[in-house]
Amino acid sequence: MYKIQMFEGQQVGIIRVATNTYIPLVEGNTDYQAYLKWLAEGNTPLPAENT
């Protein structure tokens, strides 16, 4: 499961909840690619807790 990471009102990354990994929105990051694949499979991330 993933969660949106916000900062000053903008999405700046994704959090992989199981490992508490902060993933930047960078195309070449393999963790981000794994998130995009997870998203393409029809999954939905949790909303950000705070901004």
Next chain:
Amino acid sequence: MPYIGATPTTQSFISGTDYFNGTGSATAFTLTRAVTSVNDIQAVVNNVVQVPNDAYTISGTTITFTSAPSAGTSNVYVRYLSTTTQAITPSQGTVGWSQLNADTQQDLGISFKNRIINGNMVIDQRNAGASITANDDTYALDRFKTAASQSSKLTAQQNAGSVTPPVGFSRYLGYTSSSAYSITSTDYFTIQQGIEGFNMADLNWGTANAKTVTLSFWVRSSLTGTFGGSLRNASADRSYPFTYTINTANTWEYETITIAGDTSGTWGATNGGGIYLGIGLGVGSTLSGTAGAWAGSNFRSATGATSVVGTNGATFYITGVQLEVGTQATTFDNRSYGTELALCERYYQDFTDRTANGYAGFFTGYVASGGYNISMYMTFPTAMRIAPAITISGWAGGIQPSPLSGTNGTALYYAAGSGGLFTFRSGAGVFNASAEL
């Protein structure tokens, strides 16, 4: 090696004469120099000059007369008329860099000869030598990833089994099969390292000028037979399956595979993936191809290769992995520990303090009341390939900062709910940054 440098060229004329004793029956005589034409020599019998082709012919170092010269002492002689080719030995201090061929230049320590990082399996930031279950996308050692379509089929560890490494090495990467798993056509289990585009762009792959590379490594297995692996590009639409043979069980063997560079396909040239080396531990038929040829397919290994995961308890150890330009496997490129660690840190950095009761304190301060956002910037020891994913757990002091990473460092920020002392420091958990390929 018969000579150093370029092939010797034709030298200046050096005179010479060969003398022979005629027997009255012998027609062929052996010259001291090879010549290519009857016009390169002058043959004389009993002081009479012979007509080329009519009276004699030449083949290499053999002169053959049409009629046998009469018996006599030194009554047949051959004078050399042409220039000659000599094998020369350069005198000391006369051989320069430009006289060396490409393979020799590589072996003399040109920077970054080995495109594989941590090929001698020394750096282990994640596990410090501990064993792991080698599931998909796990790293038993720095830069060497397990790619696995099924979980819990392998364990991996630096120096697993504690056997003596090959001479010249102190570490190896060891895999052990956890069961007797029959792979399906789409299964794959490989040891993989992605080579960054920046580190292979000079190979000119994907062009007519693609350079040949040679892969070499030491391997030891409880199994024998034909094993496989492959090189692939980042988009996995070009691959080169290869095979090698392990002849004797539980014995270190040295393997070399020379691969002509790929003149087709798209190959990375920047900070994305370039070449992906895979060493097969069991790959299904759909992902296996004919060894020794480039294919426009995603082949992770060669057809018919041995499956390590197919035998419970089977072991597969590897070290000294080197991929270099040229047709020769040269001596392993032993870089310093610090250099190798820095190379690894471009892809993964671990900040976890592993000492007993130790903390890695980064920043301490005090806020009078809640509602403040506190932040600090942490510079990475080595600039990373891309902005890394950062994993934080077990943060001490109840503070769980959120990072905003870049290639050079990360900002850690924390929204203080109440006033008081705060400390950004790692505790008993993990704190790492990953920008692996």
